[in-house]
Amino acid sequence: MHRPFYETHNRAILSVLLVTAFIWSLFSVEWGGNLFHDGGIVTILQIVKAMFNPDLSPRLLKLALVSSWRTLAYAVAGMTLAVIIAFLLGTLASGILVEGRWSRRFSAGLFRALLGFMRAVHELVWAWLFVAAAGLSPFAAIFALAIPYGGTLGRILADIINDVPPEPVRALRAAGAGRVQVLFYGYLPMAMADMVSYVMYRFECAIRSAAIMSFVGLGGLGYQIQISLADLKYNEVWTFIFFLIGLVVLVDLWSMRLRRGLVS
Amino acid sequence: MKGDTTGKIVAISGMSITKTSIILALVLITASWGFILTSEGASLSEYFSAGNLYHTKKFLASMFGLDGGKPAFFSAESWSNALKLTYETLKMSVMAIGFTGIGMLLTVIPASRSAADGSITLRSTWYGWLVFGLIRLLYIFSRAVPELVWAMIIIFVFKPGILPGAVALALHNFGILGKLCAEVVEDLDWQPIRALRSSGAGTVQILTYGILPAVTPKFITFLLYRWEVIIRTTIVVGFVGAGGLGQQFRLSMSWFQYTEITLLLICYFLLVVGSDMVSGLLRRITQ
Amino acid sequence: MRGKVTEIVKPAVQLRNVSKSFGGNVALSPLSLTIKRGETVALVGPSGSGKTTLLNIMATIIKPDRGEVIIDGVPSQNLKPGRELSRKVGIIHQQLDLVDQLPVIHNVLAGRLGEWGICRSLLSLMIPQDKELAFKALNRVGLIDKSHQRTSRLSGGEQQRVALARLLVQRPQAVLADEPVSSLDPARAEDLLAMLTDLVREENQTLIASLHAVKYARRYFSRIVALRQGRVFFDRPVSDVSDDDLARLYDLKEDADAQALL
Numbered sequence: 001m002h003r004p005f006y007e008t009h010n011r012a013i014l015s016v017l018l019v020t021a022f023i024w025s026l027f028s029v030e031w032g033g034n035l036f037h038d039g040g041i042v043t044i045l046q047i048v049k050a051m052f053n054p055d056l057s058p059r060l061l062k063l064a065l066v067s068s069w070r071t072l073a074y075a076v077a078g079m080t081l082a083v084i085i086a087f088l089l090g091t092l093a094s095g096i097l098v099e100g101r102w103s104r105r106f107s108a109g110l111f112r113a114l115l116g117f118m119r120a121v122h123e124l125v126w127a128w129l130f131v132a133a134a135g136l137s138p139f140a141a142i143f144a145l146a147i148p149y150g151g152t153l154g155r156i157l158a159d160i161i162n163d164v165p166p167e168p169v170r171a172l173r174a175a176g177a178g179r180v181q182v183l184f185y186g187y188l189p190m191a192m193a194d195m196v197s198y199v200m201y202r203f204e205c206a207i208r209s210a211a212i213m214s215f216v217g218l219g220g221l222g223y224q225i226q227i228s229l230a231d232l233k234y235n236e237v238w239t240f241i242f243f244l245i246g247l248v249v250l251v252d253l254w255s256m257r258l259r260r261g262l263v264s
Numbered sequence: 265m266k267g268d269t270t271g272k273i274v275a276i277s278g279m280s281i282t283k284t285s286i287i288l289a290l291v292l293i294t295a296s297w298g299f300i301l302t303s304e305g306a307s308l309s310e311y312f313s314a315g316n317l318y319h320t321k322k323f324l325a326s327m328f329g330l331d332g333g334k335p336a337f338f339s340a341e342s343w344s345n346a347l348k349l350t351y352e353t354l355k356m357s358v359m360a361i362g363f364t365g366i367g368m369l370l371t372v373i374p375a376s377r378s379a380a381d382g383s384i385t386l387r388s389t390w391y392g393w394l395v396f397g398l399i400r401l402l403y404i405f406s407r408a409v410p411e412l413v414w415a416m417i418i419i420f421v422f423k424p425g426i427l428p429g430a431v432a433l434a435l436h437n438f439g440i441l442g443k444l445c446a447e448v449v450e451d452l453d454w455q456p457i458r459a460l461r462s463s464g465a466g467t468v469q470i471l472t473y474g475i476l477p478a479v480t481p482k483f484i485t486f487l488l489y490r491w492e493v494i495i496r497t498t499i500v501v502g503f504v505g506a507g508g509l510g511q512q513f514r515l516s517m518s519w520f521q522y523t524e525i526t527l528l529l530i531c532y533f534l535l536v537v538g539s540d541m542v543s544g545l546l547r548r549i550t551q
Numbered sequence: 552m553r554g555k556v557t558e559i560v561k562p563a564v565q566l567r568n569v570s571k572s573f574g575g576n577v578a579l580s581p582l583s584l585t586i587k588r589g590e591t592v593a594l595v596g597p598s599g600s601g602k603t604t605l606l607n608i609m610a611t612i613i614k615p616d617r618g619e620v621i622i623d624g625v626p627s628q629n630l631k632p633g634r635e636l637s638r639k640v641g642i643i644h645q646q647l648d649l650v651d652q653l654p655v656i657h658n659v660l661a662g663r664l665g666e667w668g669i670c671r672s673l674l675s676l677m678i679p680q681d682k683e684l685a686f687k688a689l690n691r692v693g694l695i696d697k698s699h700q701r702t703s704r705l706s707g708g709e710q711q712r713v714a715l716a717r718l719l720v721q722r723p724q725a726v727l728a729d730e731p732v733s734s735l736d737p738a739r740a741e742d743l744l745a746m747l748t749d750l751v752r753e754e755n756q757t758l759i760a761s762l763h764a765v766k767y768a769r770r771y772f773s774r775i776v777a778l779r780q781g782r783v784f785f786d787r788p789v790s791d792v793s794d795d796d797l798a799r800l801y802d803l804k805e806d807a808d809a810q811a812l813l
Contacts, residue, residue: 022362025355040421076296120536133323134316138306171648176637176665181672189652208410245408261281
């Protein structure tokens with residue numbers, strides 16, 4: 001009974017710590033009426049009211065549909081590259097492609113650090129760096145999406161590969177398979193189901209990320225939301241937001257069904 | 265035997281969804297790349313052209329302060345300013361995860377199927393299901409809208425600062441954390457809780473003695489995990505004027521103070537790596 | 552011909568003073584053993600007697616601390632992993648070493664990976680290569696109609712037969728089997744052992760199998776090597792092994808369970 005008690009104790013201390021940190025953060029805000037813009041409350045009411053009355057004119061619906069497709073297309077393109085990056089760097093980061101304990105550790109350490117760096121920086125920051133360095137191009141947005149997503153997916157792939165049961169791998173080695181053959185006949189088939197669910201989950205996130213690429217000038221739902229907001233056309237804003245939600249929900253449904261199919 | 269565990273993947277019904285998904289994925293990939301390479305006029309050769317290479321070199325040189333002038337990352341004043349912003353950003357992230365956590369705790373019980381179907385209260389009511397559906401809808405709504413869009417809307421109401429940033433981050437993460445945590449409640453083992461009830465415990469006692477201890481470790485894990493994500497995103501909500509490193513980043517960008525940006529990126533990177541380590545440490549404690 | 556003469560003389564597997572310990576626990580005390588070509592040898596002994604370690608050393612999965620392992624006349628450290636080794640020895644473990652997620656045929660064809668280059672093995676995942684070989688093997692183990700099913704959907708006994716089919720495709724000179732039937736019910740265990748020993752005799756291979764139940768050893772094998780605490784307790788042809796030997800091996804003279812094992 002001693003251990004569980006100790007554990008709950010630990011968690012209690014941690015919870016208190018987290019709550020204290022939150023309270024500490026609240027002190028940095030000067031609470032009072034000065035927090036809001038003049039007329040800010042009125043604006044928020046207008047925005048909320050517009051939510052129940054989105055602009056559904058044919059012109060706007062068509063624009064929203066085209067923008068949704070553009071956002072989706074960039075998300076898909078970014079994810080394609082991300083999966084390729086994840087496959088290459090993830091297998092290297094798992095260390096299974098090299099022989100010997102030290103070279104294995106070296107490979108894993110090096111590529112895990114690289115993947116960590118890729119995903120530490122937010123996709124929009126990457127996008128801005130690309131645009132500032134080489135100008136606006138669809139590739140700036142695609143690369144910006146692919147780098148942090150490739151970093152995350154690669155880390156996950158490396159983790160899954162490292163957790164694969166060792167017996168089938170040993171058997172393949174004993175049957176004369178080389179390292180690359182073991183990867184394709186053992187590690188990848190065993191990692192596939194988990195990896196697919198994770199890729200689908202990240203694909204949903206990629207749609208949101210593709211939408212906010214509007215900040216570096218990419219067209220799509222985010223761009224339209226930005227324009228309509230600037231024009232104070234809140235009804236239009238909500239139309240685009242609802243399309244974005246619809247897109248995310250569709251992908252979510254797809255990934256849920258697929259996951260159920262893979263696990264059942 | 266291995267076949268009994270997760271091995272029995274893809275039942276006959278699953279086969280079709282797998283195949284459909286593969287076809288759908290291939291269609292999507294072809295159509296997307298086709299669209300981007302033709303209608304969007306993306307050209308790789310143009311992107312990697314000599315002119316662009318020259319720009320890239322110049323840009324990198326100015327980021328590292330090689331184009332004359334004193335780089336910001338060698339100036340103590342800039343450092344102290346950047347560190348102050350980092351500190352503010354950290355506070356923004358803590359505030360954001362705090363708001364998220366409060367929102368989640370307030371809604372998570374009615375948002376779990378177990379509450380609606382009567383596993384907790386022993387009564388399944390129509391309004392239980394209604395509240396369940398409404399909150400789930402709210403979760404979907406909240407998480408489908410990116411932080412940045414929330415920030416753009418919020419900034420209409422609040423004056424620039426870290427509060428609007430924290431609120432925007434919380435609005436988005438509320439839906440994600442709520443869904444994750446509601447699933448934790450649904451996956452609980454209800455046996456001990458029914459036992460509690462039969463020994464005469466009220467709803468409050470069931471919550472504090474039966475449910476809370478069982479879900480706390482997972483809740484804390486998810487909170488910390490979302491906090492890591494929030495830290496990465498703080499810089500982005502700052503872009504629209506929600507304070508912290510991001511806001512300064514945006515300003516330096518429009519003034520072409522590239523060495524300043526390098527300094528901010530260094531601080532951002534340190535913040536991300538540092539928070540990952542702290543979060544990892546705290547998570548290990550809860551295990 | 553000279554080559555033929557040496558081939559007859561060369562033992563399939565030879566161990567000279569091999570010892571192995573794991574963190575202070577002695578798994579094998581210096582142990583010597585010679586197994587001729589075409590023999591079917593059962594390794595028996597109480598659990599922890601070193602059977603699995605011995606098999607893994609013969610398969611060169613584990614390196615011995617001391618001593619020499621000579622496989623088909625070649626010292627084991629000189630055998631290149633991959634093709635060369637896979638032609639000399641093949642191993643089946645007590646855990647089914649199959650990749651559950653692959654269709655049966657690819658698990659069988661994995662026995663050809665030592666022969667194939669990388670390109671051919673990748674191509675095979677889409678268009679199975681050397682198909683006839685796989686079908687022949689699957690036919691031999693009676694699973695021809697399951698060749699395209701996911702391996703995870705087969706029963707335990709069927710999965711062991713897939714592992715056998717893989718060995719058939721690999722065609723090593725010596726087959727090592729680590730408790731091949733420990734997870735099967737008695738009827739299926741008998742089926743599998745009969746099949747395994749038949750196949751090995753047909754192909755003129757050498758078979759070395761560790762077994763938990765001695766009664767199988769007596770029925771299907773030609774020679775019994777009994778291990779106890781990392782040493783050879785006795786080593787003789789099946790016909791010379793008495794019940795008394797076995798009872799002493801397991802220290803279970805009065806125990807009813809011992810009768811069940813024999």
